[in-house]
Each structure stands twice: as structure tokens, then as C-alpha cells.
Amino acid sequence: MKAFADLLDRLVLTPSRNGKLKLLADYFRDTPDPDRGYGLAAIAGTLDVRNVKPAMLRELALERIDEVLFRYSYDYVGDLAETISLVWDNERVMERSALAQPRLGEVVAEMNALGRTEVRGYVRDLFDRLDASGRFAFIKLATGALRIGVSARLAKQALADLGEPDVTEIETLWHGLQPPYESLFAWLEGKGGKPVLATPAIFHSVMLANPVEEGDLAQLDPADYAAEWKWDGIRVQLSRAGETRKIYSRSGDDISAAFPDIVQSISFEGVIDGELLVGGTARSNSPTRTFSDLQQRLNRKTVTQKMQDDYPAFIRAYDLLFDGEEDVRAKTYLERRARLAEIVEQAPHERFDLSALVQFSSWEELDDLRSTPPDPVIEGVMIKRRDSVYQAGRLKGPWFKWKRNPYNADAVLMYAQRGHGKRSSYYSDFTFGVWVETPDGEQLVPVGKAYFGFTDAELEILDKFVRNNTTERFGPVRAVRADKDFGFVVEVAFEGINRSNRHKSGVAMRFPRISRLRQDKPTAEADRLSTLVAMIDAKAG
Incomplete structure (x- = not known):
């Protein structure tokens, strides 16, 4: 040790x-x-x-x-x-x-x-x-809580530094090997041959997109790029070799057991990149449903037939890595998409469809489209160079993601908890709430948690407030004073919001973060739950 x-x-x-x-x-x-x-x-x-x-x-x-x-x-x-x-x-x-x-x-x-x-x-x-x-x-x-500032990819890069293979070659092998990786080390040190994978339907490292930042698109020609809708599901990879069928999350976790309906429908050989969603495909009359519906099936070891019927899953395919045994990642995006379209057309229509292209001629036009998408489950757009090859990692230039502008709400801090690693000395994980009408008058109800979005200087301010205004302790959690006359208001930004039976408030925020400290705002002027519900209704309408 x-x-x-x-x-x-x-x-x-x-x-x-x-x-x-x-x-x-x-x-x-x-x-x-x-x-x-x-x-x-x-x-x-x-x-x-x-x-x-x-x-x-x-x-x-x-x-x-x-x-x-x-x-x-x-x-x-x-x-x-x-x-x-x-x-x-x-x-x-x-x-x-x-x-x-x-x-x-x-x-x-x-x-x-x-x-x-x-x-x-x-x-x-x-x-x-x-x-x-x-x-x-x-x-x-x-x-399983290291939190030492080292990603799995950084560890693989260190492995690549031991020998001749490139890190992408290690990533290709990675999910077909098991600890303690003795055959991998032997190969890297020239003491053995390249490892033989235990399963043919392996996971391949995914290509990632960069968020659009100010000035990114100004130097790019829209004619060089294609766009697709960015759906609010989870990114997955389907892999089939012979009779072995697998569904992997973007990080390589095998989630096949939670989606047997999709696994049984994989009628093609190869590897497909796509979005896992719940509801109906573009070739059915049923609408695509929210991420909250998808969560009903995530992280389950088994699912009942009723669960499959109530929350039918499908794949919206948007890229092809292997066509049968042929590696097509070096081909252009348009070439891969043409092959993918043929595969999806032959696949079961209730389980697979092809991610639609968004037609645009200027970045301004695409900006308007991503701000007012045709479906509430759309988060924005993906922008991909028409001639881009499929490369693992997050390269600057080939792919971008351009999300809708986030939702915003003013909320009141209610609870806080210590962070981890460099933040272990600070209260940096915050639960916030909004006002709701009750028989006893307006009360705060929790609507979300956030642990990022603020600067180090703002963290000092938040931490000091928690320490000076703690009212109760629940293990590591601290309740802070929050009433109509006193409290701390924060502006919360979030990517989406849906109804949820699992939360007391009845709503669930998607990727909330603290975007601004509103020390100037009285707690009584924070938002009401009705405001958040109206956001859901407007999105659905």
C-alpha cells in the first residue's frame, strides 16, 4: 500500500x-x-x-x-x-x-x-x-472516492508514455481488459504481444464536442458544417459482434441490463454512436419524452415488462464507428452518415431512428433555431464539420455543441455541506429553494442543489454566510437561516426543468449552477414555485 x-x-x-x-x-x-x-x-x-x-x-x-x-x-x-x-x-x-x-x-x-x-x-x-x-x-x-484531480484519460496517457502505442490505441483496448491489467503492461513494456480482448463487442472512446464560446464561429464558414438537434437524453454506444450485443454509456459503463428491449433489437453488426431517449421515434406518432422519464430506467440491474411498456426506450443514431468489422472512423462525417442512414433504415423502426439534420445558411439563422427548437426535449444544436473524421477526445474545431440559453431563477439558500478535495474546508454544496403558498402562508421548498458556478472569491462569501448563520445540524449538513426577513438569495441557471414525482417541490432542474450572488435582493423577492411550473408549461406548449 x-x-x-x-x-x-x-x-x-x-x-x-x-x-x-x-x-x-x-x-x-x-x-x-x-x-x-x-x-x-x-x-x-x-x-x-x-x-x-x-x-x-x-x-x-x-x-x-x-x-x-x-x-x-x-x-x-x-x-x-x-x-x-x-x-x-x-x-x-x-x-x-x-x-x-x-x-x-x-x-x-x-x-x-x-x-x-x-x-x-x-x-x-x-x-x-x-x-x-x-x-x-x-x-x-x-x-471509490479518490478525487485527486486525475482523469481516467490522463492515466491512460501515462500508460502510453511507457511504450510506443498511442493513447487512442490503449483506449480501444481498455474496456475489453480487466484489472490488474498484466497483459496490458507486458505489451506496453515490450514483454508480450498485444492483449486479446475478452469480448468482441467492446466500447470505443467517444468523440466529444466543445461548447460554442464567444468568437468561435466568426472565423468559420457555415457551408463547411452540418447541424443536428441536441436531445436531452444520455449519449450511448451500441456495439455488436456476432451474437454479443452491448450498450455502453459515454464513459464506457455497460448499461445493457437496463435496456433489454434495445439490446434484443440490435439487428446490425458494428458500432453506433447515438442518444438514448424514452418515448417514440421520429417514425412513430408518440412524442419524445423528458429526461425525468428516462431516469426511471437508468441505473437498474433489471427492468420489468411493465417498466419497458411505460417507458419505451429507443436510440436516435448520429454516427457510425464500425460498419460490421470495417472501421469507418477515418471516413468523413457525411460518408459515415450515409452508411448510418442505410443501417437505421433496416433496423426496427420502434427502436431506432436517424438524427435529423437542421438546415441553415448562416450562424445567425442557426442561432435563432437553437433558441426556439421545435421540441421541448431539445437542448440546442450540435455542429459538425462535414469532412471531420471520428477521433477520440475533445478536439477544438471539428465538433461544437451550442446549447439554448439557460433558464434562470432567484432562489434562497436553505442547506449547505462541505465539499471535497480542495474544497473540504469550505461549505460549497448548496441546496436552494423557492416560495410556495401553504395554508400557513408562504414557505420555502427545496428545488435543487448546486456546487459550482461561483468563483473562489464568491465561495468565501457563501462559506462565511453559512458559518455565521447555521441554525441546525443534520450530520454533515447545515441548515441556514432562511425566512422572509433574512437569508441569502442566489441566481440559479439551469439547462432544463421538468415535473418530478420524486421531489417534494414537484419539479426537477437539469444541471443547476449558481450563476450570481444576489446579496442585493431581499429573500421575500425570490421566485415562487409557480414561476418554475410556468416554465415547464411554456416549454410543453
């Missing part, structure tokens, strides 16, 4: 991308198998170990430290892993310091071999064997 713990400590303290790359490459080069493979999996989010719940970790800590002292320590530090790693009974650790520090591969193997009732005792004994950095690393690893 020591090498992995040292790596985490250094990554947290290293701000530059190149510095993190060197640390990762050195770790992969100097650490033996299988430790380095499990370290890679932990960083990339693919490590599967016996689940360790935060509640169990708190209970273990309370065996060694007074509850009040632990609560104050946790409140001050703001991070559970860091708190436990520092307050653990170090005297008992010193008594067992003669024991050898366990290796990462040893810990993973032992954890996965434990029965449910054995986990608690094992973790207690492990904490006694590890130092503070080791305990911190283990908790982060076991709970």
Missing part, C-alpha cells in the same frame, strides 16, 4: 498536468504487478473490491475516539478518509509496527475473498497495520 499511498499524496499536491503525468508514469514503471494494475484501476474507477460503507468506517473510528471529538474533527477537516486516517489510535499502531506493510495487490485479493461478516474485523486490523497515509489511501480506494 505504501507506494500507492505515496502516489496519492504526491498527486494531490501536484497541480500541473505534466507533473501528474510524470508521477503516474513513474509509478507504473517502478511498481511490480499486480500492485500497479490495481493502482491503475483505482485511479481509473474500474477497481471492484468488497464494498466498504462510510457508516462502518465511522463506527470503527468511534471504537477508538470519543464521539464528540470525532464529530468536531470531521467537521473541521471535512473529509471522512482524512479524518479517520489522522485520528486513528496511533499508539496501538506503534505496537504492531513490526508487521510488514501489506502490498496493494495483497489487500485487494484479501478483501475480495472475505465474507460479509469478516470485512469489519479485517478493516480494523488493516488500519492498525497502516500509517496515516496508508489508511487514507485504503479508504479512498475502498469507497
Whole structure:
């Protein structure tokens, strides 16, 4: 564990991308198998170990430290892993310091071999064997909450620095391999051949678009670009090879089990990029439904026939990576789209349609179209160079996304919670509400949560307000004073809003963020729930 713990400590303290790359490459080069493979999996989010719940970790800590002292320590530090790693009974650790520090591969193997009732005792004994950095690393690893400023792609780039292959070649193999990736490391170091994938229907890294920023389009010729509607679903990749059919999310997670109706309808071989939606395809009479409807089926291990009937899923296809076994990513967007159109035409019409092109002759005309789309489930437009090849990653120029202008509402802060990583000392996760009429007069009802959109200077202001105006504590959550005479108003921007039975307010915001602090505005003048409902009705109309 020591090498992995040292790596985490250094990554947290290293701000530059190149510095993190060197640390990762050195770790992969100097650490033996299988430790380095499990370290890679932990960083990339693919490590599967016996689940360790935060509640169990708190209970273990309370065996060694007074509850009040632990609560104050946790409140001050703001991070559970860091708190436990520092307050653990170090005297008992010193008594067992003669024991050898366990290796990462040893810990993973032992954890996965434990029965449910054995986990608690094992973790207690492990904490006694590890130092503070080791305990911190283990908790982060076991709970899947590293938050060290390293993306999976950065880790793959560090792998590419070990040998000759390009990072895109590693990404192509990635989702067909399993930790601890010994065959991958052997290939990168020239000690073995290229790994053979376990499943033929693998995930391929997706091509991403850049948001349109001021001045981006001014130097571009509209005639060089095509446009499609940007739908409010989730991006997926369909992959079929032989009888193996898979649906992957944009990050490569296998979500096939939640959508058996689509899996069974994949009648073509190859790999398609598209949007997963609920409702009816363009070739049916049923409308496309909101993201809230799609959420009813996401993250489910199984779905009933009734769920499939109530929330029928389909794919709006917009790109082709493989046509059968032929890799067509090097062909132009228009060539790929022509092949895709033929495939979709032969596919089941109730499960597949082709993303429609948006006709425009100037950026001004496209701006008008994206601001007033023909369907409330449309978020904006995608803009793609007609001659662009399909390349993994987010390149500047070939693809852009141009969303509708966000919705805005003035809301009142109601609750706050500490952040993570660099924000662990600040209250940076905020719940906000609007006014609703009740028999006892107007009351605030929560309508959303946001943890970004504000500057570091604005975070200081928000954090100070929370500390000075806390009225109640619910574990890590702080309730702040919020009434008609006193409170903190923020302007919230959000990409969409829909009705929701899962929320007390009856509405759900899409991607809310705090766009402005309204310290000038009295809380009584914040928006009403009726204002948000009117936004939903106007969108539907």
C-alpha cells in the first residue's frame, strides 16, 4: 500500500498536468504487478473490491475516539478518509509496527475473498497495520472516492508514455481488459504481444464536442458544417459482434441490463454512436419524452415488462464507428452518415431512428433555431464539420455543441455541506429553494442543489454566510437561516426543468449552477414555485 499511498499524496499536491503525468508514469514503471494494475484501476474507477460503507468506517473510528471529538474533527477537516486516517489510535499502531506493510495487490485479493461478516474485523486490523497515509489511501480506494484531480484519460496517457502505442490505441483496448491489467503492461513494456480482448463487442472512446464560446464561429464558414438537434437524453454506444450485443454509456459503463428491449433489437453488426431517449421515434406518432422519464430506467440491474411498456426506450443514431468489422472512423462525417442512414433504415423502426439534420445558411439563422427548437426535449444544436473524421477526445474545431440559453431563477439558500478535495474546508454544496403558498402562508421548498458556478472569491462569501448563520445540524449538513426577513438569495441557471414525482417541490432542474450572488435582493423577492411550473408549461406548449 505504501507506494500507492505515496502516489496519492504526491498527486494531490501536484497541480500541473505534466507533473501528474510524470508521477503516474513513474509509478507504473517502478511498481511490480499486480500492485500497479490495481493502482491503475483505482485511479481509473474500474477497481471492484468488497464494498466498504462510510457508516462502518465511522463506527470503527468511534471504537477508538470519543464521539464528540470525532464529530468536531470531521467537521473541521471535512473529509471522512482524512479524518479517520489522522485520528486513528496511533499508539496501538506503534505496537504492531513490526508487521510488514501489506502490498496493494495483497489487500485487494484479501478483501475480495472475505465474507460479509469478516470485512469489519479485517478493516480494523488493516488500519492498525497502516500509517496515516496508508489508511487514507485504503479508504479512498475502498469507497471509490479518490478525487485527486486525475482523469481516467490522463492515466491512460501515462500508460502510453511507457511504450510506443498511442493513447487512442490503449483506449480501444481498455474496456475489453480487466484489472490488474498484466497483459496490458507486458505489451506496453515490450514483454508480450498485444492483449486479446475478452469480448468482441467492446466500447470505443467517444468523440466529444466543445461548447460554442464567444468568437468561435466568426472565423468559420457555415457551408463547411452540418447541424443536428441536441436531445436531452444520455449519449450511448451500441456495439455488436456476432451474437454479443452491448450498450455502453459515454464513459464506457455497460448499461445493457437496463435496456433489454434495445439490446434484443440490435439487428446490425458494428458500432453506433447515438442518444438514448424514452418515448417514440421520429417514425412513430408518440412524442419524445423528458429526461425525468428516462431516469426511471437508468441505473437498474433489471427492468420489468411493465417498466419497458411505460417507458419505451429507443436510440436516435448520429454516427457510425464500425460498419460490421470495417472501421469507418477515418471516413468523413457525411460518408459515415450515409452508411448510418442505410443501417437505421433496416433496423426496427420502434427502436431506432436517424438524427435529423437542421438546415441553415448562416450562424445567425442557426442561432435563432437553437433558441426556439421545435421540441421541448431539445437542448440546442450540435455542429459538425462535414469532412471531420471520428477521433477520440475533445478536439477544438471539428465538433461544437451550442446549447439554448439557460433558464434562470432567484432562489434562497436553505442547506449547505462541505465539499471535497480542495474544497473540504469550505461549505460549497448548496441546496436552494423557492416560495410556495401553504395554508400557513408562504414557505420555502427545496428545488435543487448546486456546487459550482461561483468563483473562489464568491465561495468565501457563501462559506462565511453559512458559518455565521447555521441554525441546525443534520450530520454533515447545515441548515441556514432562511425566512422572509433574512437569508441569502442566489441566481440559479439551469439547462432544463421538468415535473418530478420524486421531489417534494414537484419539479426537477437539469444541471443547476449558481450563476450570481444576489446579496442585493431581499429573500421575500425570490421566485415562487409557480414561476418554475410556468416554465415547464411554456416549454410543453
